[in-house]
Amino acid sequence: MNRRALRNVGCIFGPGLEFRPGVDIVIEDGLVTEVEAGAARDIGDDATGLVAVPGLINAHTHLGDAALAGRGNGIDPDALLWPPDGLRHVWMAEVGREAVVAGMRDAAKSMLAAGTVAFADFREGGVEGVGQIREALDGLPLHAIVFGRFNSFPLHSQSALLQNTDGITAEQLREIDAVLDVAEGFSPLWANDTTDRGLAQIAERVRARSGRLATHAGETPKYRTLSMSRTGAGDVQRIARYVKPDFIVHMTAATPAEFRVLADDDIPVVMCPRTQASLGNGIPPMLTALDCGVTVALGTDNAMVSSPDMLAEMTFFSRALRAEARNARRPTASEMLATTTTAAAQALGISSTHGHIGVGRPATFFLLDMSSPRLRHFLDPVVALVTAAESGDVAATFVDGVLAHASPRWQRRAAE
Template sequence: MILHCATALIDGVAVPLVRIHAQGGRIVRVEQGVAAADGDLRLGVVAPGSGNAHSHAFHRALRGRTHGDGGDFWGWRDRMYALADRLDPDTHHRLARAVFAEMLVSGWTAVGEFHYLHHRPGGTPYRPAHAMERALADAAQDVGIRLTLLDTCYLSAGPGAALSGTALRFGDGSARQWLDRWSDLRAELGPHTRLGAAIHSVRAVPPDAIARIVRELPEDVPLHVHLSEQPRENEDCLAEYGVTPTALLERAGALSARLSVVHATHLTDEDIRMLGDAAVTVVMCPTTEADLGDGIGPARRLADAGARIALGSDQNAVVDPFLEARGLEAGERLSSGRRGRFTPRELVAALSTAGYAALGETGGIREGAACDLVEIDDASVRTAGADPEQLALVATSADIRRVIVGGTVRAEGGRLRTPAGVAGESAEELLTAVLGTGRGDR
């Protein structure tokens, strides 16, 4: 397949008249300054697809239902646990399919699903095994979004505290048992789904288990962890182990370029230095961090220290890559009192190459990268007159015209498309079918 772009954002720079040759789902050649040829798929302004480096798809069902009573992260978590307790493989699949469709039509072309809902209520395994994981993999394949399934180890409710209630569904008993289940899952999933891994947090996985996972997990597997999202996590870690969560990860051998730490909101100067020295990826989730009142993380300082910044939708209260990029920059402006903390080129990189790298993939418009692209309407009420290189600061998901994954158009005008190019369901239809309309028909 050959795609001709009137303008393409290559490394964040607007380049006119670009032909992209795709084969086997990857970019094999990029020509600049050339006219379209017969048979080319002709596109307008094209950006690389965005990699959603942190998602909990099922949290989407809480959107618009948790704001009335105020509270904090911990109160929100109680509502999330109640939701998790009601999901089974069928409802999980239908909900994930709808949410992945919403992501795809919004311009997220790849997603890292941070998944810990492994077992039946009470903690007994599904038979056949991996039913909840298969539900996610099948949902992504149905929609056409690229999935890295971040199968998550979750062993305790806090230092020395056993899992109970809903959280029994999350646990595998030990790092050894989680590694065994992970290996079995990797053999079962096949080539359509990339299997990554995650340590839920230093609160949920003790240091010896973290160290074992780091040692025994294959080196090519992306590894993610929630880090210092809440001050309480830091306080508990200091009380139990005498160090910050970042220092605990460093002690366990976890800090490296393959690690992605999620949130990293409440850090010390030494934490920032360690994360930067290890060249970790820091996955910021600005719309979630704002929604839950988490705080504003030190993104610019982390980037300057040597960390790579990626973005994610997390609880999916907002599904819009442009709003995550703007939230990153807006948080920095609010906390520093200065504009332009991240350049438009850096924001595009956070969405594309950094997000894809966190998922074990190669993004961007370059040879060898996945041929995952989005066409942006540059003449909408939001984008008219904007410099193409600054579209990430003015566009929204409503400005996505077409979405291409693996060299195939998978969404157009807010509707899914089959590999054969047939128009399918809209994201709205899928979401209302599983969530209702908000008029009492949930």
């Protein structure tokens, strides 16, 4: 049996994310077997001053544009994002496959260094695009859920979209099959890609293959107005009715009525506050979503706009929401931490292995260094996590009990 232990460590424990100071964490064959004071019986690594935190989950990325970091700064999202002519697609083709793969690999390593252990990526470029991210992730102990998409856009002529009667073609259905041979899921970009019938066909095909299904919705008012003008229904309604996805990304411009539709259908939302702010789309209304009964997770979205760093996402979002509501009371620190741990695991369907630390569960967590001059004055590590912690405060990241990232400080400590 492979046994290791961390002695005298703090732990954010259980699905309630409650702080337990001064415990020992015993790990056997990759699973946590004890979280109790004195359980290690003086064997293992002294972890005084550190706090074990559930491995963070990034519920929406496009790592594919990491190689283009900063190049979209100041550019209108309409000119930047949309295939086939949006600048990020032009630039990805320009820099070439090798640079795109290297960018994704760097981004993936930076996730482990910032305590993130699992993520869901919406990958561009059809089957070939999925192959690129697999290559980028080779050998890295990150849990990746890849949603592929069609390689070519648009899917229909403008008049077919306006008539809203045609479905997608047999060839497009075969492309979904080919993507699902290599990816965990499939993602229409948004409801306005296709007709009502096309949305239903995509969903039926993906579910028949037991694939995961997710899409963007409610990002800007244009999502709704374009959908209404073509079909008489808003994009959120059409996605809930025809696609029934595992989760929806964005909802930055969504109304309370639209959140209630998702609450009724039990569809979680992934919000991407730093990137939405940077693109000028506003601050995603998380408190409205929570008050409507919607599960909310966070993602960093385009790597060219925001680093895939969930600590940065939480510190930004907890401030921005208060600023927008002119209310300091919410979100609470534990509401915020849930968006990158328990709620995110629920949204991605990985709660059995990810989202919280517990006895009998995988030893997948990171160690936050609360002994640094920056953090040692915090009484509550959950408050430190969502208002102040940075990737440089991550001492080490463990996945299934194996060291996946170690800061120089942790390496020195382990060598002593």
